[in-house]
Amino acid sequence: MxxxxxxxxxxxxxxxxxxxxxxxxxxxxxxxxxxxxxxxxxxxxxNPRVMKKAQEEIRTCIGINSKEKLVEEHLVKL
Structure with missing residues (x-):
């Protein structure tokens, strides 16, 4: 230009x-x-199987179980 x-x-x-x-x-x-x-x-x-695996990986990384609710404060751990 x-x-x-x-x-x-x-x-x-x-x-x-x-x-x-x-x-x-x-x-x-x-x-x-x-x-x-x-x-x-x-x-x-x-692909529900892939979604479940992704959810499990996120929960493991954050350190919460499947019963706990994911909240915004957890994002800093990702």
């Missing part, structure tokens, strides 16, 4: 252009992560 600006003086890259480009890059990353999480959750629902 800067090279294009040097060649053609009518093309002006402003701060607003840069803000828009950076915003698009950030939003694209957020969308990708959301889509991956949705896909992963759908696959776990489709």
């Amino acid at each position: 800067i090279h294009k600006q040097e060649q053609d003086e009518s093309f002006k890259l402003t701060i607003d252009h840069l803000k828009g480009i950076i915003s698009n890059i950030y939003i694209a990353g957020v969308d990708s992560n959301a889509i991956i999480m949705i896909w992963a959750m759908a696959e776990l629902v489709r």
